[in-house]
Amino acid sequence: MTVRLRVNGIDRELDVDPETPLLWALRDALGLTGTKYGCGEALCGACTVHLDGEVVRSCVTPVRRAAGKQVTTIEGLSPDGSHPLQRAWVELGVPQCGFCQAGQIMSAAALLAKKPKPTDAEIDRSLSGNLCRCGTYLRIRAAVKKAAGEP
Amino acid sequence: MSESLRVVRRSFLVGLGIAVGGLALGSFARAEEPGGPGAKGTAGDGLRPNVFVHVAPDGLVTIVCARSEMGQGVRSTLPALIADELGADMARVKIVQADGDKAYGDQNTDGSRSVRMDFARLRRTGAAARMMLVTAAARRWKVPAATLTARDHAVFHDATKRSLGFGELANDAAKVPVPAKEAITLRPLSELKTVGRELPLVDGADIVTGRAAFGADVRLPGMLTAVIARPPVVGGKVARHDPSKALAVKGVKRVVALPAPKPPFAFQPVGGLAVVAEDTWSAMRGRKLLEIAWEGGDNAGYDSPSYRAKLEAAVRAGGRVVRDLGDVDEALAGAKRTVEAVYHAPNLVHAPMEPPVAVAKADARSCEVWASTQNPQSARAAVAKALGLDEGAVTVHVTLLGGGFGRKSKPDYVVEAALLAREMGAPVRVQWTREDDIRHDYYHSVSAQRLVAGLDGAGKIVAWQHRTAFPPIASIFDGATYAAPGQLAQGVLDVPLSIPNVRAENCEARAHTRIGWLRSVANIYHAFAVQSFLDELAHARRMDPADHLLEVFGPPRTWSPADLGVAELPNYGQPLDEYPIDTARHRRVLERVTSLSGWRGRAAAKRALGLAVHRSFLAYVAVVVAVVKDAAGKIRVDEAWIVADCGLVVNLERVRSQLEGAVVFGLSHALYGEITMKGGATEQSNFRDFRLMRLHEAPRRIHVEVVESDAPPSGVGEPGVPPVAPALTNALFALTGTRVRELPVVRTLAV
Numbered sequence: 065m066t067v068r069l070r071v072n073g074i075d076r077e078l079d080v081d082p083e084t085p086l087l088w089a090l091r092d093a094l095g096l097t098g099t100k101y102g103c104g105e106a107l108c109g110a111c112t113v114h115l116d117g118e119v120v121r122s123c124v125t126p127v128r129r130a131a132g133k134q135v136t137t138i139e140g141l142s143p144d145g146s147h148p149l150q151r152a153w154v155e156l157g158v159p160q161c162g163f164c165q166a167g168q169i170m171s172a173a174a175l176l177a178k179k180p181k182p183t184d185a186e187i188d189r190s191l192s193g194n195l196c197r198c199g200t201y202l203r204i205r206a207a208v209k210k211a212a213g214e215p
Numbered sequence: 216m217s218e219s220l221r222v223v224r225r226s227f228l229v230g231l232g233i234a235v236g237g238l239a240l241g242s243f244a245r246a247e248e249p250g251g252p253g254a255k256g257t258a259g260d261g262l263r264p265n266v267f268v269h270v271a272p273d274g275l276v277t278i279v280c281a282r283s284e285m286g287q288g289v290r291s292t293l294p295a296l297i298a299d300e301l302g303a304d305m306a307r308v309k310i311v312q313a314d315g316d317k318a319y320g321d322q323n324t325d326g327s328r329s330v331r332m333d334f335a336r337l338r339r340t341g342a343a344a345r346m347m348l349v350t351a352a353a354r355r356w357k358v359p360a361a362t363l364t365a366r367d368h369a370v371f372h373d374a375t376k377r378s379l380g381f382g383e384l385a386n387d388a389a390k391v392p393v394p395a396k397e398a399i400t401l402r403p404l405s406e407l408k409t410v411g412r413e414l415p416l417v418d419g420a421d422i423v424t425g426r427a428a429f430g431a432d433v434r435l436p437g438m439l440t441a442v443i444a445r446p447p448v449v450g451g452k453v454a455r456h457d458p459s460k461a462l463a464v465k466g467v468k469r470v471v472a473l474p475a476p477k478p479p480f481a482f483q484p485v486g487g488l489a490v491v492a493e494d495t496w497s498a499m500r501g502r503k504l505l506e507i508a509w510e511g512g513d514n515a516g517y518d519s520p521s522y523r524a525k526l527e528a529a530v531r532a533g534g535r536v537v538r539d540l541g542d543v544d545e546a547l548a549g550a551k552r553t554v555e556a557v558y559h560a561p562n563l564v565h566a567p568m569e570p571p572v573a574v575a576k577a578d579a580r581s582c583e584v585w586a587s588t589q590n591p592q593s594a595r596a597a598v599a600k601a602l603g604l605d606e607g608a609v610t611v612h613v614t615l616l617g618g619g620f621g622r623k624s625k626p627d628y629v630v631e632a633a634l635l636a637r638e639m640g641a642p643v644r645v646q647w648t649r650e651d652d653i654r655h656d657y658y659h660s661v662s663a664q665r666l667v668a669g670l671d672g673a674g675k676i677v678a679w680q681h682r683t684a685f686p687p688i689a690s691i692f693d694g695a696t697y698a699a700p701g702q703l704a705q706g707v708l709d710v711p712l713s714i715p716n717v718r719a720e721n722c723e724a725r726a727h728t729r730i731g732w733l734r735s736v737a738n739i740y741h742a743f744a745v746q747s748f749l750d751e752l753a754h755a756r757r758m759d760p761a762d763h764l765l766e767v768f769g770p771p772r773t774w775s776p777a778d779l780g781v782a783e784l785p786n787y788g789q790p791l792d793e794y795p796i797d798t799a800r801h802r803r804v805l806e807r808v809t810s811l812s813g814w815r816g817r818a819a820a821k822r823a824l825g826l827a828v829h830r831s832f833l834a835y836v837a838v839v840v841a842v843v844k845d846a847a848g849k850i851r852v853d854e855a856w857i858v859a860d861c862g863l864v865v866n867l868e869r870v871r872s873q874l875e876g877a878v879v880f881g882l883s884h885a886l887y888g889e890i891t892m893k894g895g896a897t898e899q900s901n902f903r904d905f906r907l908m909r910l911h912e913a914p915r916r917i918h919v920e921v922v923e924s925d926a927p928p929s930g931v932g933e934p935g936v937p938p939v940a941p942a943l944t945n946a947l948f949a950l951t952g953t954r955v956r957e958l959p960v961v962r963t964l965a966v
């Protein structure tokens with residue numbers, strides 16, 4: 065079956081089982097490997113993407129649910145890595161291994177789109193679904209604030 | 216130098232500049248690519264003094280990173296150190312990741328060894344290139360080499376204001392004999408711009424844009440993906456199976472049986488059935504539909520609660536004496552009072568954010584592998600052995616690692632990919648699911664320890680007895696049931712105790728699962744027990760825990776093996792005269808952490824503090840943790856301070872980030888981390904039941920201080936971890952009056 069969706073601004077037609085999780089459609093069928101597999105059960109957030117601007121865990125989102133919708137992945141967050149979050153992430157040296165960071169940034173980007181000046185509690189809530197085994201949490205918090213222009 | 220290169224250069228020196236993307240960073244091309252270091256040089260293609268450095272005639276300097284990057288920053292640190300010694304401009308340096316090859320020396324990226332083992336060695340590789348370039352310039356100008364300096368990618372004759380770029384000199388320099396090791400002169404430390412600095416993150420820009428290539432991101436034409444059903448119990452086998460439902464899944468190509476391993480298991484794959492498919496999802500679905508009856512084997516009786524009872528019985532009974540000073544029995548018999556405690560810590564799983572993954576391509580004569588591996592040489596050897604090939608016929612490329620923590624220095628998953636690639640006649644990627652990772656790890660050992668102290672009439676500690684029981688790492692190699700001295704030198708043999716009678720014993724413990732090394736290894740449970748027990752003793756003796764620790768460490772001095780009561784002390788593979796046990800350094804980190812955290816004024820606050828100090832991987836680390844109770848009675852970690860003396864530091868920024876990460880890693884395990892076995896199988900399966908600390912549970916602040924030190928560089932990646940758990944449980948005692956002697960804390964208190 066063919067599923068039509070728009071990924072990072074480009075129309076795509078995918079010939080996959082419509083129950084395939086969006087994660088594997090992105091990674092295996094489209095070669096967009098910036099979105100990561102970490103648990104497959106919506107427990108870690110490594111696979112976070114935006115579906116019409118909303119955060120979804122692509123590992124548990126069947127690709128059919130993305131039909132006719134806009135999918136944004138880390139590759140499409142900004143044309144050149146210049147999103148304020150991406151800049152703040154590099155400036156504060158947030159990543160350690162880096163594997164969780166695409167998911168962290170995508171969760172944070174959805175938050176900032178809605179709440180340009182989030183409180184600490186809002187940052188905690190929005191990012192509590194994103195695990196970081198390397199323990200970069202404090203820099204993540206600081207980088208979200210920096211990107212939001214908060215002290 | 217063009218203006219844009221100047222800008223890049225400046226930002227490199229200033230620190231975390233976003234501008235470092237630029238010309239040349241972050242390639243994962245193969246080391247032997249044409250023109251790269253390690254290639255066979257031809258006349259006219261520049262200078263190759265060794266396998267780490269190549270200076271091309273166009274001025275591009277290529278530097279090899281031979282260690283694996285997993286977040287600790289080796290790719291941002293080691294090549295910069297070589298470039299610094301050489302005098303190269305990082306904006307014209309290309310970093311290439313090494314394949315697994317003995318030509319690079321040790322590449323095993325664990326044991327917190329990269330900087331401590333490579334500092335001088337890597338500097339010599341850059342210095343050799345520099346000396347050859349300088350000699351070439353001296354010949355050209357007919358001036359003494361001593362009048363020349365190499366900096367900013369060129370050799371300068373300051374007296375005549377002349378300079379020649381490295382590129383211009385490269386071909387002539389290639390004709391200069393490579394200096395012998397003894398003839399190489401290093402720059403004085405004060406000249407090195409990378410030492411003690413904050414260096415930019417080489418892969419940062421790629422990571423935040425999704426371009427960074429991890430093991431799971433490697434794609435080869437015609438590549439298949441395998442997901443494997445492995446025996447739930449180590450040593451178990453497939454008794455019967457029916458693949459028909461799995462094979463009916465669209466995209467599934469074959470179900471392949473993997474050989475059952477023979478003990479000792481070492482780095483062999485554990486066997487099972489692989490579902491090989493065109494894509495990951497089909498392989499995962501196929502595996503779910505496999506019908507398998509498993510045979511449990513020898514370890515099917517392994518249950519965590521009864522095993523714990525066994526370990527605790529062992530530490531009550533006693534074991535082999537491994538440290539002995541004075542006469543503990545007599546001192547205990549004569550003591551006015553004894554204090555005793557038994558501690559328990561569970562199995563833990565590495566759970567790197569990227570589960571193990573490898574891609575292989577193989578035919579009858581050769582094999583090429585791309586793997587997220589900490590140890591490409593051992594992966595190469597293991598693949599060669601499994602396929603019956605010479606090591607020379609096996610190539611192992613190293614990708615970025617999405618975390619390692621010790622898991623990815625065991626190449627079982629790389630061997631799986633190699634076996635399947637040969638069987639399928641096509642490239643195969645083996646993807647471990649999170650469930651696979653949690654259920655089939657090389658687990659951190661479960662342990663029990665018993666500590667007894669004797670106090671005399673004046674309350675002085677006159678005797679110390681420490682017994683430890685844990686299935687040792689060596690069990691995977693030779694079935695060992697007693698620990699090797701190296702594991703006991705992680706918090707049993709090496710703790711300085713100003714106590715006249717000291718004895719430590721190692722009790723027997725047989726492994727029933729695969730045991731491996733996890734970030735900071737045996738230090739985790741040993742520091743937990745020793746630093747908890749010292750806190751217990753401080754309370755028993757009505758002393759401030761900080762003063763008490765200072766008393767036990769004793770006056771500032773170095774400790775010989777005889778002072779410790781041991782014949783020999785494995786010292787993380789490094790000589791004691793260079794890296795002594797020095798209580799001046801224990802004291803210093805303790806004093807800094809107590810002053811930073813307001814330890815002495817803590818009684819006035821509504822929160823409670825706990826302290827612990829531990830030396831591991833040759834670094835001295837002190838931690839204070841502050842805990843609070845919220846209105847609902849739930850306890851949370853409010854703040855943490857970590858002070859480390861890691862000797863000489865190269866990339867200060869990555870040292871700090873490692874220490875921050877270590878606090879979270881340590882807290883996460885201490886609060887929630889636990890793996891348990893039932894019928895030999897792991898009970899947990901994913902982050903639902905192997906709980907990790909999340910953002911909202913992390914401390915509000917973590918303060919890091921790296922003390923300035925001119926001691927030789929120590930390890931950094933691991934030593935932040937061990938003091939965290941006891942600092943936490945000591946704080947919890949101060950807050951609640953409950954002494955947590957078993958980890959994780961969540962078993963005892965609501966956190």
Ligand code: FES
Binds near residue numbers: 110112
């Ligand atoms: S992979 Fe989707 S939440 Fe973990």
Ligand code: FES
Binds near residue numbers: 159165195197200617
């Ligand atoms: S940076 Fe490694 S898991 Fe977050």
